[in-house]
Amino acid sequence: MEQIEYKLLTRRFDIIDALSIDDYIAQGGYTALAAAMKMKPEEIVEEVKLSGLRGRGGAAFPVGLKMDSVRKADSEVKYLICNADEGEPGNFKDRYLMEKDPHQVLEGMIICSAAVGAHKGYIFIRGEYTRSIYIMSSAVQAALEKGFLGKNILGTGHDFEIEIYTGAGSYVCGEEFALMLCIEGNPARSTYKPPFPTTEGLFGKPTQINNVESFANIPSIISMTGAEYSKIGTKDSKGTKLVSLCGNVVKKGLYEVPFGVSIRDVIDGPGGGPLQDGILMVQIGGASGPCLPPDMLDIPLDYKTFADQGLSLGSGAIIVIDRRFGVLDIVRNTLKFFKHESCGKCTPCREGIYHLLILFDKFILGQAEQKDLDTMMQLIETVEQTSICGLGQAAPTALKTTLHYFPQAYMSGMRTNRSRVI
Amino acid sequence: MGNNENCQCTNCDMQEIAPLPSEIIEFIDVCAKGERPESQLIAILHKVQLHYGYLPRPILDDVAQLLQVPTSVVSGVSSFYHFFRLTPKGKYSISVCMGTACFVKGADKILEAIQSELGIEIGETTGDGFFTLEQSRCLGVCALAPVMTINGKVYSQVTPTRIPEILSQLRNDNMPE
Numbered sequence: 001m002e003q004i005e006y007k008l009l010t011r012r013f014d015i016i017d018a019l020s021i022d023d024y025i026a027q028g029g030y031t032a033l034a035a036a037m038k039m040k041p042e043e044i045v046e047e048v049k050l051s052g053l054r055g056r057g058g059a060a061f062p063v064g065l066k067m068d069s070v071r072k073a074d075s076e077v078k079y080l081i082c083n084a085d086e087g088e089p090g091n092f093k094d095r096y097l098m099e100k101d102p103h104q105v106l107e108g109m110i111i112c113s114a115a116v117g118a119h120k121g122y123i124f125i126r127g128e129y130t131r132s133i134y135i136m137s138s139a140v141q142a143a144l145e146k147g148f149l150g151k152n153i154l155g156t157g158h159d160f161e162i163e164i165y166t167g168a169g170s171y172v173c174g175e176e177f178a179l180m181l182c183i184e185g186n187p188a189r190s191t192y193k194p195p196f197p198t199t200e201g202l203f204g205k206p207t208q209i210n211n212v213e214s215f216a217n218i219p220s221i222i223s224m225t226g227a228e229y230s231k232i233g234t235k236d237s238k239g240t241k242l243v244s245l246c247g248n249v250v251k252k253g254l255y256e257v258p259f260g261v262s263i264r265d266v267i268d269g270p271g272g273g274p275l276q277d278g279i280l281m282v283q284i285g286g287a288s289g290p291c292l293p294p295d296m297l298d299i300p301l302d303y304k305t306f307a308d309q310g311l312s313l314g315s316g317a318i319i320v321i322d323r324r325f326g327v328l329d330i331v332r333n334t335l336k337f338f339k340h341e342s343c344g345k346c347t348p349c350r351e352g353i354y355h356l357l358i359l360f361d362k363f364i365l366g367q368a369e370q371k372d373l374d375t376m377m378q379l380i381e382t383v384e385q386t387s388i389c390g391l392g393q394a395a396p397t398a399l400k401t402t403l404h405y406f407p408q409a410y411m412s413g414m415r416t417n418r419s420r421v422i
Numbered sequence: 423m424g425n426n427e428n429c430q431c432t433n434c435d436m437q438e439i440a441p442l443p444s445e446i447i448e449f450i451d452v453c454a455k456g457e458r459p460e461s462q463l464i465a466i467l468h469k470v471q472l473h474y475g476y477l478p479r480p481i482l483d484d485v486a487q488l489l490q491v492p493t494s495v496v497s498g499v500s501s502f503y504h505f506f507r508l509t510p511k512g513k514y515s516i517s518v519c520m521g522t523a524c525f526v527k528g529a530d531k532i533l534e535a536i537q538s539e540l541g542i543e544i545g546e547t548t549g550d551g552f553f554t555l556e557q558s559r560c561l562g563v564c565a566l567a568p569v570m571t572i573n574g575k576v577y578s579q580v581t582p583t584r585i586p587e588i589l590s591q592l593r594n595d596n597m598p599e
Contacts, residue, residue: 086562087559087560088560089521089522089523089559089560089564090521090522090523090560090564091560091562091564092562092563092564092565094562095562095563127468127505128505128558128561128562129562130574165465166464166465166468167464167503167505168464168467168468168503168504168505168506169503169504169505169506170502170503170504170505171559182464183461184458184460184461185458185460185461185462185463185464185495185499186460186495186498186499187498187499187502187503188502188503189502203458244564246523246564246565246567247522247523247526247527247564247567248526248527252564252565252567253565254565283522286522286560287521287522317564319522319523319526319564320526321522321526322526325526330522330525330526333520333522333525333530334522337520337559341559343502
């Protein structure tokens with residue numbers, strides 16, 4: 001079953017010492033940077049476009065297009081940000097990427113900076129990830145000493161410096177505008193788009209902001225060419241995806257698979273199958289992701305397939321939940337999480353989630369009426385469509401998908417239904 | 423305690439607080455002279471919290487003064503982020519991860535076990551100032567679920583039955599000889 005995995009970003013994991021830049025170089029590290037420095041910026045962008053790489057943070061925006069907009073933006077000062085504020089419950093891929101192969105991430109960032117013309121970069125790491133902060137800081141120092149960072153990188157005249165920025169415990173900081181506000185020293189309360197970061201980002205300047213995994217893909221794309229990279233995966237989703245597999249499975253861990261592999265393949269293959277109680281449901285992508293019933297696990301990990309079903313692949317976590325739990329328990333925990341993490345700026349998110357939880361508790365107590373269900377459905381739509389940022393827009397996803405796939409769980413929480421049954 | 427010997431509370435401005443250490447003052451000075459002083463505010467608050475264990479009100483006023491940013495901004499930032507504490511915490515800060523992966527591994531049972539063992543609710547500190555109980559969001563070590571941290575040290579695959587043992591161990595470590 002091992003062939004399900006495809007080791008591209010994880011190929012050096014546990015083979016090299018993360019704190020040794022020499023180990024990384026001995027395994028072919030920084031050769032992609034050397035190659036990229038001989039290319040014109042537009043050629044680098046072209047390779048990334050050809051590769052079909054899409055943002056791995058959850059929004060899945062094509063990375064090449066974003067680079068192109070920033071490259072073409074008319075500004076002397078541009079910034080580059082690596083979003084390492086991994087806070088989505090169930091996800092640990094960025095932590096592994098930073099702690100097991102930090103230079104791969106740095107190399108991707110440096111190549112990207114040369115392509116878009118940014119001279120200052122930030123790695124925004126959440127405060128709880130103390131080991132990641134330590135390893136990335138050491139890696140930045142080592143890269144500076146070797147001349148891969150700093151002034152006149154590899155004698156090409158390109159300058160690029162990286163600052164590690166530590167967050168202060170706020171889930172919403174994973175949202176790009178909130179994150180930039182945090183770096184600027186404000187409370188992380190997101191704002192309306194447009195303008196997008198590519199035109200008015202950090203300190204009002206054009207900003208290339210991507211997830212850790214997106215940057216980690218760039219050295220491989222340059223080394224193997226975009227055309228070759230695009231042969232991995234499916235027609236609509238190129239490359240590999242890091243999957244954080246956790247919950248009630250035998251072998252929890254981080255696995256790298258090509259797009260197109262089904263959720264069940266991951267759980268039964270490298271994951272060693274579910275625990276004995278059997279799968280109740282699987283939550284994809286983290287707290288903001290959909291909850292799928294066991295009969296839907298054969299759908300492939302693929303942006304288009306997911307989108308066709310009205311779902312989002314998110315950042316790639318697979319949380320297996322077995323039959324010892326009730327659907328409502330899990331959803332309640334998710335709603336409580338969002339209620340706590342809402343920044344409070346916009347009413348649909350702040351008040352909407354609060355009231356969804358109140359309505360939801362009626363189902364837990366078995367006291368819900370038809371009108372509660374109707375109000376809840378309406379409120380879900382309002383929160384999804386009118387919240388300013390991704391947090392509010394995604395907050396009711398678990399609730400909405402369980403209402404759709406597990407209606408019986410909600411029916412049993414309704415007073416009228418119960419009286420009818422008796 | 424100076425003039426306020428009668429004040430027994432752990433959470434008021436009457437309590438005397440040691441002034442900011444010189445290295446933090448120097449750091450703030452460097453930031454204040456830099457290009458964007460306010461963008462260093464969170465980094466400064468991290469240092470202050472590391473030193474005091476929390477962010478004392480009078481010190482926040484000092485930070486605002488030194489950095490030349492409004493007190494409202496400092497107060498807004500320090501109360502917004504969960505990582506910053508505005509009240510002192512116990513000697514041991516217990517944080518139980520309530521992320522989905524830990525939840526499906528029984529994190530709520532862990533939390534209940536600690537609550538009944540210590541007799542405190544989430545966010546509270548025991549009367550002897552020993553333990554503070556908190557819940558955290560996902561710590562990204564889901565493969566070791568359920569996890570809790572005590573002063574940053576990760577305890578993995580915790581079970582409710584292990585809780586009394588872990589807590590009494592910590593208490594015993596601090597008993598006078």
